Amino acid sequence: MQANKSSKLLILGGIFTFLFLYVPLILVILYSFNDSRIGISWVGFTLKWYKVLFADSQLMSAAVNSLIIAFVASFFSVILGTFAGVALHKYKVPLLSSLIMIPVAAPELLVGVALLLFFLLINFTLGYVSIVLAHIAFCTSFVTLAVKSRMVGIDNSIFDAARDLGANSFKSFYLVLIPSILPGIIAGGLMAFTLSIDDFVITFFTAGVGSTTLPLSIYSMIKMGVTPEVNAISTIIILFTLVITSLASKISPQLFK
Amino acid sequence: MIKLTEKRALSWPPLLYLILMFMVPMGLMLIIAFMEPGDYGGVKPLISHINGKLHLDLNLDSFILVFSSEFVWQLMVRSIIYSLVTTIICLILSYPLSLMIARSAKKYRDILLLLVIIPFWSCFLIRVYAWMIILGPDSGVTHIINSIISVLGFPPVNLLYSTFAVIICLVYVNLPFMILPLYANLEKHEMDLLDAGRDLGATRFQLFWKVTVPLSLPGVLVGSALVFIPCIGMFVVPELVGSNCSLMIGNLIKQQFLQGMNWPLGTVTSIVMTVSVLSISLIVGFIAKNSNGFKYASK
Amino acid sequence: MSKMCLNKVALVFIFFMLTSFSWAEKKFNLYIGTNYIADPTIARFEKLCNCKLYQNYFNDNGELLAKIAAGASGYDVMVPTSYAVTDLIAMHKILPLDKSKLPNLQYVDKKFLSEPYDQGNKYSVPYAYNPVFLAYNVDKMKELGINPNTWAVVFDPKYLVKLKGRITMFNSSRNVFAVALLYLGKDPNSTNIADLKAAQNLINRASPYWAKFDSDSYYRGLLRGDIWVSQSYSIDIFKAMSDARNSHAKITIGAQLQKEGNMYELDNLVIPASTHNVNDAYAFINNALLPQSEYELSNLTGSSVPSQIAIKRLDNSIASLDWIYPHDMSKLQTFIAYPPKIRILTNEMWTEIQMQCREICSTCSYAQDN
Numbered sequence: 001m002q003a004n005k006s007s008k009l010l011i012l013g014g015i016f017t018f019l020f021l022y023v024p025l026i027l028v029i030l031y032s033f034n035d036s037r038i039g040i041s042w043v044g045f046t047l048k049w050y051k052v053l054f055a056d057s058q059l060m061s062a063a064v065n066s067l068i069i070a071f072v073a074s075f076f077s078v079i080l081g082t083f084a085g086v087a088l089h090k091y092k093v094p095l096l097s098s099l100i101m102i103p104v105a106a107p108e109l110l111v112g113v114a115l116l117l118f119f120l121l122i123n124f125t126l127g128y129v130s131i132v133l134a135h136i137a138f139c140t141s142f143v144t145l146a147v148k149s150r151m152v153g154i155d156n157s158i159f160d161a162a163r164d165l166g167a168n169s170f171k172s173f174y175l176v177l178i179p180s181i182l183p184g185i186i187a188g189g190l191m192a193f194t195l196s197i198d199d200f201v202i203t204f205f206t207a208g209v210g211s212t213t214l215p216l217s218i219y220s221m222i223k224m225g226v227t228p229e230v231n232a233i234s235t236i237i238i239l240f241t242l243v244i245t246s247l248a249s250k251i252s253p254q255l256f257k
Numbered sequence: 258m259i260k261l262t263e264k265r266a267l268s269w270p271p272l273l274y275l276i277l278m279f280m281v282p283m284g285l286m287l288i289i290a291f292m293e294p295g296d297y298g299g300v301k302p303l304i305s306h307i308n309g310k311l312h313l314d315l316n317l318d319s320f321i322l323v324f325s326s327e328f329v330w331q332l333m334v335r336s337i338i339y340s341l342v343t344t345i346i347c348l349i350l351s352y353p354l355s356l357m358i359a360r361s362a363k364k365y366r367d368i369l370l371l372l373v374i375i376p377f378w379s380c381f382l383i384r385v386y387a388w389m390i391i392l393g394p395d396s397g398v399t400h401i402i403n404s405i406i407s408v409l410g411f412p413p414v415n416l417l418y419s420t421f422a423v424i425i426c427l428v429y430v431n432l433p434f435m436i437l438p439l440y441a442n443l444e445k446h447e448m449d450l451l452d453a454g455r456d457l458g459a460t461r462f463q464l465f466w467k468v469t470v471p472l473s474l475p476g477v478l479v480g481s482a483l484v485f486i487p488c489i490g491m492f493v494v495p496e497l498v499g500s501n502c503s504l505m506i507g508n509l510i511k512q513q514f515l516q517g518m519n520w521p522l523g524t525v526t527s528i529v530m531t532v533s534v535l536s537i538s539l540i541v542g543f544i545a546k547n548s549n550g551f552k553y554a555s556k
Numbered sequence: 557m558s559k560m561c562l563n564k565v566a567l568v569f570i571f572f573m574l575t576s577f578s579w580a581e582k583k584f585n586l587y588i589g590t591n592y593i594a595d596p597t598i599a600r601f602e603k604l605c606n607c608k609l610y611q612n613y614f615n616d617n618g619e620l621l622a623k624i625a626a627g628a629s630g631y632d633v634m635v636p637t638s639y640a641v642t643d644l645i646a647m648h649k650i651l652p653l654d655k656s657k658l659p660n661l662q663y664v665d666k667k668f669l670s671e672p673y674d675q676g677n678k679y680s681v682p683y684a685y686n687p688v689f690l691a692y693n694v695d696k697m698k699e700l701g702i703n704p705n706t707w708a709v710v711f712d713p714k715y716l717v718k719l720k721g722r723i724t725m726f727n728s729s730r731n732v733f734a735v736a737l738l739y740l741g742k743d744p745n746s747t748n749i750a751d752l753k754a755a756q757n758l759i760n761r762a763s764p765y766w767a768k769f770d771s772d773s774y775y776r777g778l779l780r781g782d783i784w785v786s787q788s789y790s791i792d793i794f795k796a797m798s799d800a801r802n803s804h805a806k807i808t809i810g811a812q813l814q815k816e817g818n819m820y821e822l823d824n825l826v827i828p829a830s831t832h833n834v835n836d837a838y839a840f841i842n843n844a845l846l847p848q849s850e851y852e853l854s855n856l857t858g859s860s861v862p863s864q865i866a867i868k869r870l871d872n873s874i875a876s877l878d879w880i881y882p883h884d885m886s887k888l889q890t891f892i893a894y895p896p897k898i899r900i901l902t903n904e905m906w907t908e909i910q911m912q913c914r915e916i917c918s919t920c921s922y923a924q925d926n
Contacts (some may be wrong), residue, residue: 010360013353020350021376021432024387031390058610084271091264099275105482107490107534109507111279113514113527117289118282120299120626127630137278140271169263191378198380200493205514209630210585210610218382220613222389222497224590225773234383241379249371296896297647298625322904328912335913394782415721415782418768501768502913509911516618517903518625 025238032231049232059217059233066197066214069128073135074143074192080136081143081192082185086177088144089151100145103138111138112205119206126208134206135199139192146191150184150252187252194244198237290524291315298518319521323529329509333533336505339420340488343427347435347484348477350428355436355476356469359443370440377433385426385497392416392425392498422498423505427488434483442476443469478545482538489534506530582607584836587614587634589823591791592684592859593844594852601843605836615771616728618903624649629830632837637821638673639730641680642893650679650826657838660845667885668822668862672892680824683844684859687813687820687888688731689879691778691788691796694808696722707739707814709785711758716765722784724777727769729906730891731787731819732759738816745892749901756905763909764916781807789821790880794858811879813887820860820888854880 035046053059088097103111115137119130158180162172178185200215207216214233221230292300293314305312323329358369376384391398394417403413416422446469454464492507499505506526513523584607586593598609612631614620617640624634625647636644644650655661661681668682690704697704700718709715710723725732734744736755746752767783768774775796777783793811800809825844827837843849850866853859860880861867867875875881882888894902 007360010353010357014357017350017354017432017436018372020429021373024384024391024429025376025379027390028383028387057608061610080271080274083267087264087267087271091268093264093268093272096268096272096275099272099279102275102279105486107487107507107530109490109492109510110283110527110531113510113523114282114286115278116514116626117285117520117524118278121285123627125627125629133278137275140275144271169266173263194378198378200380200382208628209587209612210583212612215380215382218380218386219493222382222386223772225776227390230386234380234386237383238379242375245375245378246371249367249374253367294900295625296900297643298622326908328908331913332911394780501763501766501910504911504913509907512907512910514626515622516616517907518618518622519900519903519907522904522907 028231029235029238032228032235034228034231036228049228053229053232053236056229058212059214059229062212062214062217065128065211069131069135069213070193070196072132073139073196074189076132076136077139077143077192078185078189080140081188082147082178082181084140084144085147085151085184085188086173086181089148100141103141104145108201112202115202116205126206127211130206130208131203131211131213134202135196138199138202139196142191142195143185143188146188146252147181147184150181150187154180183252187248190244190248190251194241198241286524286527289520290319290528291317292521293318294519294521298520300520319519319525322522323525329506329526329529332504332506332509333529335503336489336507336530337533337537339424339427339503339505340485342424343431343488344435344481344484346424346428347432348481350432351435351439351480355439355443358440359446366444370437373433373436373440377437381430382493384430385494388422388426388429389417389498392422417498418500420499420503423495423503426494426498427491430494431484431488434487435480438479438483439473439476442473442479446472474545474548478542481541486534486538489530584609584633584833584840585612585631586610586840587612587620587631587828589614589635589791591795591857592635592823592853594849594856596852597844597849600849601840604839604843607836616726618729624828629828631828632831632833633840634826634828635683635823636680636826637823637891638671639891639893641824641826642673643899644826645674645679646893649829651829651831651834652678653681653827653841654838658842658845660842663845663847663850663863663865665862665864671822671890673890674824680826681841681845682862683823683825684850684853684861685820685822685890686789686791686859687818687879687882688726688735688787688789689811689813689818691775691786691793691809691811693778693781693784694810696784697810704785704810705812705815707735707816710766710787711736711739711762713761713765716762719785720765721767722782723766724768724770724774724783724786725763725766726771726787727910728771729902729909731771732769732909733902733906734819734891735787735814738814738818741816744817744819744889747894747898749898752898752902752905756909759909760912760914761917764914769910775809778809779805779807791857791859794880811877813879813882817887817889818882820882820890822890 032049033045033047034042035048036043084096084100087093088100112134115130115134116126118124119126124130154177158176159172162176167175198215200219203213203216204219207213214237218230218233221233288303289300292303293316295301301314303314305314354373358366358373361369390396393399394415399416402416407413450468450472451464454468459467489505490507490510491505492511495503495505495508496511507530510523510526510530513519513526517523582605584601584605586609588611590613593611602609614623617637620634620636621640621643624644634644634650641650655677658681661677664682668685670676671682674680690707690709692704702709702715702718709719710725716723725735733752733755736758737744737746737751740751740754740758742748742751742754767777770777771789774783774786775788775792778786779796779800788811790811793809796809799805800807825841827834827841831837845863847863847865847869850861850863851869854861854866854870854874858874858880867881893899
């Protein structure tokens with residue numbers, strides 16, 4: 001496409017939106033190195049907020065909680081999501097396909113409140129386990145979508161070939177299907193991992209005593225107005241997300257289409 | 258027969274789990290909506306003994322309270338307006354970007370797309386917090402805006418803790434939900450169609466307006482739903498950057514569960530919210546499906 | 557190749573799951589307001605119990621009650637305010653105390669014991685108290701000619717027009733209702749529905765002038781200079797003043813009790829019924845009641861403590877502050893629990909106050925209430 005007025009306009013609009021997306025995040029990263037407690041005017045370069053951060057044992061334990069929850073939740077959601085993704089590709093399961101869409105399409109608040117009431121009414125103590133159970137549920141949806149999108153490119157005849165060669169259903173699943181959709185599964189798992197680590201709303205309603213996660217700590221820090229440390233922790237999370245997202249897109253470019 | 262068992266083996270574990278975690282809790286919500294709030298939080302028992310007789314305690318009190326409270330409607334209407342405005346702004350901001358990515362060379366597309374996704378995958382509290390810095394009372398942006406309007410003779414304004422801040426943050430956290438489906442649609446457009454139009458003498462604007470836009474309507478619709486629906490239930494954004502006059506329905510729901518201890522009221526409000534969202538989405542979807550552009554695009 | 561990859565992924569997961577489960581230590585969970593316990597006191601307790609103390613914060617007793625009522629468990633000691641203790645007892649959520657395990661109770665001033673919210677201190681022992689008053693920007697008040705010695709500053713339109721958008725009130729129904737009732741000359745613990753309605757009307761008419769309901773970070777607004785008057789706790793203002801000193805801020809924050817009277821939040825140590833660490837809980841309470849701990853608390857956070865021994869050791873710059881240790885305690889009142897019906901009613905009123913966006917009412921007559 002040759003450069004002319006309208007395509008220039010298009011590029012200008014696109015760049016504006018990119019700036020809108022990135023300037024705020026870059027500001028947060030810059031301010032995490034600013035040597036000032038109250039104001040936001042630039043005082044000088046410092047790494048002290050990172051030191052404060054790593055010395056804060058409560059925040060560190062929240063980070064560990066987040067990592068554990070994300071690992072366990074993405075592990076189980078990968079299993080459930082792979083099953084669901086394959087099932088939805090091969091067969092029609094109307095109820096499953098609409099349940100999968102709930103975390104994507106319903107307000108998160110509704111899911112959070114419903115889960116809170118559910119756990120309370122069945123007398124289930126809120127804590128790590130309730131968070132993990134809730135996270136598995138919404139992560140499963142996203143893994144399913146990732147696996148399903150990967151399945152689109154698979155030639156079904158290889159399963160027939162496998163069956164002709166004497167593989168039973170289970171064998172063809174494990175030996176033929178899984179390896180061929182592995183990139184989708186891994187990308188889905190990475191997606192589940194980040195979604196779980198970043199989730200605030202559902203965790204907010206299902207967390208209990210001593211199971212504070214990183215987003216919950218960040219929320220209370222923001223509410224209390226503890227700004228420099230929030231900048232520092234945000235920077236770490238943004239960089240972490242950057243790595244995981246690039247990894248996921250390398251492994252399975254289809255994920256984003 | 259083999260097929261059926263494989264179908265069951267694959268679909269039942271996730272199906273059962275999601276029924277347990279999504280359908281059962283939402284079903285419970287429906288029941289709680291008709292129950293009475295307990296003296297100390299929770300709900301009163303469903304069945305009580307009065308004079309030796311079993312008595313089923315279900316009533317419409319919470320529904321009546323919600324429907325007769327002016328402020329609930331105020332919040333609901335405000336939430337819908339905010340979400341609509343957010344959706345429209347997201348659409349305006351996304352369209353050029355999505356089109357730019359879709360029309361750019363293939364080798365750049367993936368990296369550009371990745372750049373859209375990175376903010377979408379990072380914690381949304383951080384994204385709201387970033388705007389708290391930008392709009393804060395002593396940020397550069399606030400100083401510049403206030404010095405401009407003081408020249409014009411207006412008193413200085415507070416950017417943070419305002420409706421303006423709420424809308425900006427809602428747009429910011431939801432923007433990728435619009436860009437991605439829009440891109441997915443625009444990318445599939447056949448360039449042949451545009452070439453044909455050009456050969457027939459159409460101007461660039463005509464091509465855009467008469468070919469690209471109608472073809473992209475399904476993408477616009479999906480994107481709008483993905484922005485509008487989560488927007489309605491937001492409570493963190495108004496809580497952190499809003500004023501008393503920019504609270505949304507989500508704040509009421511959160512308040513009922515975490516401060517007011519009135520579960521039935523919170524539940525009824527959630528139901529009202531969900532029903533409003535669903536009916537708006539259905540109406541918009543219905544209108545769009547019957548419009549000519551959409552019919553053409555889906556062929 | 558793919559199979560190997562799969563095995564590797566599985567291995568990594570198993571590794572992380574194993575390490576995650578081995579990550580454990582003895583924990584002690586305290587449920588308390590922010591900045592409400594001194595570091596040396598924590599250190600002494602951690603040595604005593606050989607555990608790690610985790611603080612879980614709440615900002616409003618409504619939040620604490622909602623959480624506990626909803627079945628939250630896992631806390632080992634909680635620090636609720638007077639009226640919340642009564643509710644917790646009624647909910648059977650806290651344990652009766654064995655006084656023989658709390659020898660340090662002897663150091664607590666008698667006048668803070670056996671309050672109406674827990675006769676005979678069967679379930680709770682007083683920890684500290686916080687007067688609730690107005691803190692303000694000294695220069696702005698001078699400039700506007702306002703003396704914030706009255707609650708009228710936040711309720712009377714005469715003052716409100718000058719302070720529009722510069723006032724914060726607590727995000728706490730009991731606290732806001734109480735000061736409205738005090739201003740109206742009523743009992744701040746009134747359960748009379750007409751009184752409560754009058755208070756609600758007063759609040760509704762004043763709230764369009766208020767910037768925010770905020771009990772978390774209001775003092776930062778005072779420090780920044782965009783908030784001029786705040787309903788405040790003594791500990792927050794103590795911290796704000798020291799922050800202002802340390803950062804050489806240009807803003808001077810003042811604090812004063814109001815002539816109509818003030819509330820004070822008498823906070824208590826209680827043991828939740830769900831704890832598995834009863835012995836550690838007693839050790840914690842006993843340590844907190846130690847005059848040394850009470851001294852540290854008052855000296856470092858500016859809390860008012862119910863211990864004469866501790867107060868005598870305090871520097872006069874703290875002990876003589878009227879808004880930390882009021883000279884005339886008779887003008888201060890503590891909160892009494894509402895009966896459930898009234899609580900549900902006031903909660904509904906409060907929800908409406910918080911959620912409804914009101915316009916300033918220029919035609920309303922204010923005279924009738926004053």
